[in-house]
Amino acid sequence: MIGRYELLSALFPPLFFLFIAFPLVALVLNLTPRGLAQAFGDPYFWSATFNTILCAAAAAVMGVATAVGFGYYHLFKRDSVIYRIADFLNDLPVALPHTVAGLALLLAFGRRYFWWLGENGLAFTLVAVTLAMFFVSYPLAARAVQAGLEEVGRDLVEVARTLGDTPAQAYARVVVPALREALLGGFLLAFSRSLSEFAAVIMFGGNLPGKTQVLASYVFTRVEAGDLEAAVAASVFCMALSLAVVALVRSLTGAGGLQRAQG
Amino acid sequence: MLKVENVHFSYGDRTVLRGVSLDVEPGEVRVILGPNGSGKSTLLRIVAGILRPDRGRVVIDGEDVTDRPPEDRRVGYVPQHPTLFPHLTVKDNITYSLRNGRGDPDQLDELVEMLELGEHLDRRPDELSGGYQSRVALARALFSDPRVLLLDEPLSDVDLAAKRDLVKRFRRALRRSDAPALYVTHDPWEAERVGDSYTVLLDGRSVDADTVDEALERLRRGAPVGEGS
Ligand SMILES: Nc1ncnc2c1ncn2[C@@H]1O[C@H](COP(=O)(O)OP(=O)(O)OP(=O)(O)O)[C@@H](O)[C@H]1O
Numbered sequence: 001m002i003g004r005y006e007l008l009s010a011l012f013p014p015l016f017f018l019f020i021a022f023p024l025v026a027l028v029l030n031l032t033p034r035g036l037a038q039a040f041g042d043p044y045f046w047s048a049t050f051n052t053i054l055c056a057a058a059a060a061v062m063g064v065a066t067a068v069g070f071g072y073y074h075l076f077k078r079d080s081v082i083y084r085i086a087d088f089l090n091d092l093p094v095a096l097p098h099t100v101a102g103l104a105l106l107l108a109f110g111r112r113y114f115w116w117l118g119e120n121g122l123a124f125t126l127v128a129v130t131l132a133m134f135f136v137s138y139p140l141a142a143r144a145v146q147a148g149l150e151e152v153g154r155d156l157v158e159v160a161r162t163l164g165d166t167p168a169q170a171y172a173r174v175v176v177p178a179l180r181e182a183l184l185g186g187f188l189l190a191f192s193r194s195l196s197e198f199a200a201v202i203m204f205g206g207n208l209p210g211k212t213q214v215l216a217s218y219v220f221t222r223v224e225a226g227d228l229e230a231a232v233a234a235s236v237f238c239m240a241l242s243l244a245v246v247a248l249v250r251s252l253t254g255a256g257g258l259q260r261a262q263g
Numbered sequence: 264m265l266k267v268e269n270v271h272f273s274y275g276d277r278t279v280l281r282g283v284s285l286d287v288e289p290g291e292v293r294v295i296l297g298p299n300g301s302g303k304s305t306l307l308r309i310v311a312g313i314l315r316p317d318r319g320r321v322v323i324d325g326e327d328v329t330d331r332p333p334e335d336r337r338v339g340y341v342p343q344h345p346t347l348f349p350h351l352t353v354k355d356n357i358t359y360s361l362r363n364g365r366g367d368p369d370q371l372d373e374l375v376e377m378l379e380l381g382e383h384l385d386r387r388p389d390e391l392s393g394g395y396q397s398r399v400a401l402a403r404a405l406f407s408d409p410r411v412l413l414l415d416e417p418l419s420d421v422d423l424a425a426k427r428d429l430v431k432r433f434r435r436a437l438r439r440s441d442a443p444a445l446y447v448t449h450d451p452w453e454a455e456r457v458g459d460s461y462t463v464l465l466d467g468r469s470v471d472a473d474t475v476d477e478a479l480e481r482l483r484r485g486a487p488v489g490e491g492s
């Protein structure tokens with residue numbers, strides 16, 4: 001018999017396997033050769049794949065570069081207003097509905113202020129897709145840098161400074177190289193978060209097949225059009241891509257890497 | 264020479280130093296003794312410029328450096344656990360200060376010989392034992408041609424057998440440099456061999472002593488009465 005103390009641990013397997021694992025299995029179970037043929041034969045599928053990887057990689061590079069700058073403030077300017085605002089806002093994209101993020105980007109970089117860049121400003125271009133991904137994934141890179149800095153230790157910086165380095169020199173010469181793993185982890189986290197982004201991308205980048213469509217929006221479009229089999233095939237492909245990235249992150253940061261950096 | 268004058272320091276509302284003064288002549292090694300948490304590391308970090316005293320002054324070669332950042336002080340600092348740059352080889356660790364125009368490349372050979380680092384120059388820090396990491400940390404500080412040397416328990420990660428030999432080497436290396444040195448240790452045996460003079464930190468105040476025995480006696484007796492400021 002299960003006592004009340006065992007209840008939670010006894011509930012874990014059914015909850016987890018029914019609601020988390022089973023849907024993924026269901027996806028694979030519904031994979032059909034015809035669906036695969038449809039998706040893989042569709043040039044829009046390939047352009048969506050290309051856009052996804054290109055924009056996610058660009059967003060992750062931007063994310064890491066920005067996070068490295070943030071790390072400097074974390075280390076040397078923790079009392080500054082800039083740091084406080086940035087640190088506070090790092091948690092925002094996690095809590096904010098990503099449709100709201102997309103709308104915010106659309107208002108900021110759309111026609112209203114950026115009319116001089118084109119009819120829709122930056123909106124509905126691959127740049128917009130990248131910026132949407134950057135917006136939602138940068139905080140992960142910043143958190144990864146923050147976590148890495150806890151381990152580097154201030155001693156390194158202090159010694160470097162007694163040897164004549166200014167804070168900026170010590171940061172570039174000593175801290176950033178010591179952060180290598182954290183930066184790689186941050187890149188992969190930001191990349192995987194970008195791969196999975198749908199709402200912000202569709203609001204700001206649009207869902208133009210062959211132009212700004214990404215895998216997430218491709219799946220959505222196929223389902224809307226009633227092409228369930230192609231949607232399933234694209235989804236399984238997407239899942240495989242995500243799993244590969246997650247596996248890479250785990251092998252680099254140890255088990256639980258994604259959650260740790262997100263928490 | 265180095266002068267620390269009536270230095271006070273608090274971490275938030277935790278007061279650690281309340282009137283610490285000491286003088287160290289060129290070439291002199293002054294050993295700092297004190298219980299755990301008495302502020303020995305804090306004092307070294309104040310002299311290095313990493314921490315700013317709430318009151319008091321730090322004077323190096325007659326120049327008040329209290330308001331100067333660490334990079335403008337030319338102090339050689341060996342922190343409590345030898346903190347080597349993990350991505351650089353031993354050689355690049357030792358010669359790090361060259362990037363900032365400090366130190367003389369010709370000095371390298373002498374230091375390497377004195378501390379017997381020849382076989383290890385191309386290794387990374389994580390391939391070295393604690394004793395060799397300490398040697399590299401000292402070599403790096405000495406190489407930068409410092410005006411003051413600060414060593415915070417440089418041999419605390421070294422096993423006893425290696426310590427006998429290392430104390431002698433460190434002593435010789437410190438002699439060779441004519442920078443005044445502050446040397447923190449908990450070990451009376453090490454203190455006796457390495458030090459010329461002694462300062463005890465107790466309850467945030469400093470008391471000078473000429474011998475280790477005198478210093479230990481001070482420590483045993485506890486808080487000095489009517490001394491300090
Ligand atoms: N960054 C800090 N913030 C707050 N308190 C600190 C900080 N660093 C040290 N302290 C406190 O200040 C006191 C003095 O610390 P310090 O490291 O200077 O002592 P110490 O004499 O070097 O001790 P040990 O012999 O253990 O190395 C201790 O009580 C310590 O807990």
Ligand SMILES: [Mg+2]
Pocket residue numbers: 303304305343415
């Ligand atoms: Mg200490």
